[in-house]
Amino acid sequence: MKKYTIAFGSVTTAIKAQSVLAKNSISTEVVRTPKNLSSGCGYSLVGYGDILRATEILDRHRLVYKSVMEG
């Protein structure tokens, strides 16, 4: 399964997003946002599988993410 990373502005949004995805049976881990994804501080979710499904769920819950990366 393909690895993906979704970057958020704050740890609160990242943890909320993790909780929302978990309710949809998508397991992710909260990590510091990698430098190649965003400058400055921030937190990301790292998951494996269908990134489109994950981002669709986040969009539905109006959870704003800053950037996404596959691989």
Add this chain to the structure above:
Amino acid sequence: MPIINFDNSATSFPKPIAVKNAVLTAMNQYGGNPGRSGHKLSMDTAAAVFGARQEAADFFGAEAENVVFALNCSHALNMAVKGVARNRPGCHIIISSLEHNSVARPVHALYLQKRCTYSIAEVSHDDDITIDNIRRLIRRNTAIIVFTLGSNVTGQITPFKRIGELCSRNGICFIGDAAQIAGVRPVKLSDGINIICTSGHKSLYGLTGTGLLISDGRYVIHPIMEGGTGSTSLELTQPDFLPDSLESGTVNTVGAITLGEGIKFVNKTGIQTIYQHETLLCDRFISRMLKFPSVKICRDSRIKDYLPVVSFNIDGLTANEAGNLLSDKGFALRGGLHCSGLAHNYLKTSPNGTVRFSPSAFNNEREVDMLVNAIECIV
């Protein structure tokens, strides 16, 4: 001599066992700085703080990211009032005649800085009259109504759902001071309140040094303080998203976690059960006090629904003197003005104030009877 606390409107004591345990758990397990690092200690702490944030969000019908941890209710109200007013220079604000200084002082400070004008709406025993009083004060530039949802002096509950409707119809931001009502009666953003401010250490049973600002996200709240947030750190401007925009510096992790446990305690016990229990204690107290002609209870017989708070005075004693005499007998009741000069002026109990009886979920009928016996000795 053990102290029996009937000053829970100032801060609740004792705290639930789960809250006490949460302090230890937080000190032992959640010692990291949330949102500042990627190591396990920081991440575990961030998750625990988020759990408390979510608990508060569910309790008040909010989104977790719109829950801001504050130092206390005064802090939350300052953030809300000044933060919303900043976008509306020269606006008009309406407050109630029952306001605590946590509302009256920041609004008056804005007025002294020529950043707003304000009016005081008299709260009547009749909700229709109260609503009319507010409606008459609304001007074209009225931008904010800040109202206590329940008085910390008399326990009178204001018609906040109707005020919410009025604000919504007129495009006015409604900020509710929920310090006395939260944890005793249900309050939600869906009641029409745009921003709920509350302490966390009263009827929500968290530690002192905790408060909450809960926003529906409709009104921008400019920060009154800037600083480190663990987000957008390369930018010199404060983040514009909640909760980071209003949470500069390290959050009170232990306090936040205990507040989450306190809210769980309220949910587990049942808010209606707590309200009924405390109301029964107030009714018992009032009925026993009626046999003392020198005791004057500050309640209006036309009002049927009060928060479990009873203010009273004893002829021949100032409120502080009565409070001190009761303290000598092992009881904690607050005498004086309760930081609510406006309310006491309105109630004509200024400058002496009143003695305030405010039970919690942990008081019982026997303790009320013991207090009544103590009062009998001083009347």
